[in-house]
Amino acid sequence: MPLLSARALSKSFGGLRALDSVDLELAEGEILGVIGPNGAGKTTLFSLIAGSLAPTSGEVFLDGARVSGLPAHRVVRSGIVRTHQIVRPFPNLTVLENATVAAIHGARRAPGHARERAAEVLAFAGLADRAGHYPGVLTLAGRKRLELARALATAPRVLLLDEVVAGVNPSEAMALAALIRRIRDERRVSVIMIEHVMPAVMSLSDRVTVLDHGKKIAEGTPSDVVRDPGVVEAYLGRGHAEANP
């Protein structure tokens, strides 16, 4: 049985069908990449899984238990946590306090004092020496690490990463990609990642799902997906798909 499964997930905003009957499965220990052009519905998919938005129809199950319909804070407590493309640290809390708030509700799956677990997660994310600072003094890469650390502090089983690698310089992007791999390998957290940085998503992902206009248009190994004519068409238009069969 997959760890996480979404069945026929749909979301409409008025007349706009942002997500149209998408099925998704995530195995334990898997990294699943989600790619697609802008407006394909990737972030909407995350919002539905994380409970930030209620689906128009469809269901999400974690380990066989239904989590769709729960409010976001309950979904987190059940073991699914998301990060945001535009990082949202709490500016009035120190880096350590940011992680501690998140650790409070991870207690069910991770024993120990919230602050100690928060410190451990900060060390894992390479932020130990920033624990007493406020997030405002961190670089963008530092704030992305904090976003990751805060999500990990909830002791998740499934981590939804929304463009963590995008927007930082190449060496920091490689370091963040390595961190994501360690999250899976060392912490045994299964990951779904939305990413525009193709080298990162292609090297990290076990499987890739491609969304376009709210529909799933392809799924498979990274190398299969990039050769799929439908995917090439979605990204580059019909001419390219025909010219490069």
Place this chain on the structure above:
Amino acid sequence: MTLRWPALVPPRAAGAFAAAVAALAALPALLDLSAYTHNLVTLTFLMVAGALAWNWMGGFVGQVSFGHAAMFGVGGFVAARLLLAGAVPAPIAWLLGGAAAGVFALGAHPTLRLRGPYFSIATIGLGEATRLLFTYWEDFTGGSSGLSLPIDPDLKFRLYWWGLALVALVAAASFLIRRSALGLQLLAIKADVDAAADVGVSATFHQDLVFALSGAVVGVTGGLWASYFSFIEPNDMFGFDRSIGFVLMAVIGGVGTVLGPALGAVIFVLLRQYLLASYPQLYLGLYGTLLVLIILFEPLGLTGLLLRLWRRAARRPEPAPAAAGGGR
């Protein structure tokens, strides 16, 4: 990696706090306070307790309530009715008044979905609706002619220590809330309610909890107020002026700081006491000016000003910029 945890209750702070409470408790005996000063300090205690409790919602959660007079009035009238019935001793009546006010505060639940100015405006509506309701409920509140309690000079004298006990409890609670896991979650809600939900914090639950606790304390304060004046009247107890007063005290002292509102309450009571008698028009203008100056130049109020002066005196570098509410 070495990280030093701050103790939940630092021994020095606890010692200083105990000493301050003991000194205030001994003050009437030591200084042979006049009845006027004795009563003025009692009144100040009540305002301090109210301002500190208002700050749990307005400062820690960042939801500025302009309707706290509703809980003040409910607490006051429930306590007064119990005292008139002679059913329970005064402290029990005050506590039951506070409990009623806490439950009443839960009625604000639908407004807690709103944030910022929208929440504030909704609380004005709730406060005024409550005032009218209780003004017309003459069987309970006596309507515009109010309720008179039996005058008990001995109880009024002892209110000094009851008020001090309330202040000590509420100040300790403020400190513990701010330093505990609860306080962290409140500050997270204040910063970003959606991001807080994304790490498992329920904004609904915490706001209900804090609004009820804050309302309960303000309700107890209303009960003590009723005993102090021996006469209460809905338009005064539930008055919009009173709600504004809580906001002013906290803003003057420092919204979101742990003990700033206490300082604000002291200033507020003293200013009113000395200016209201001699310059009744001037005092409102003065509050207005003070409010504008604080919001423009020192969002953390007098606490922020004192911290700044202290740092300058100690020639310490400014710490990393923290948004309002991060400081003490």
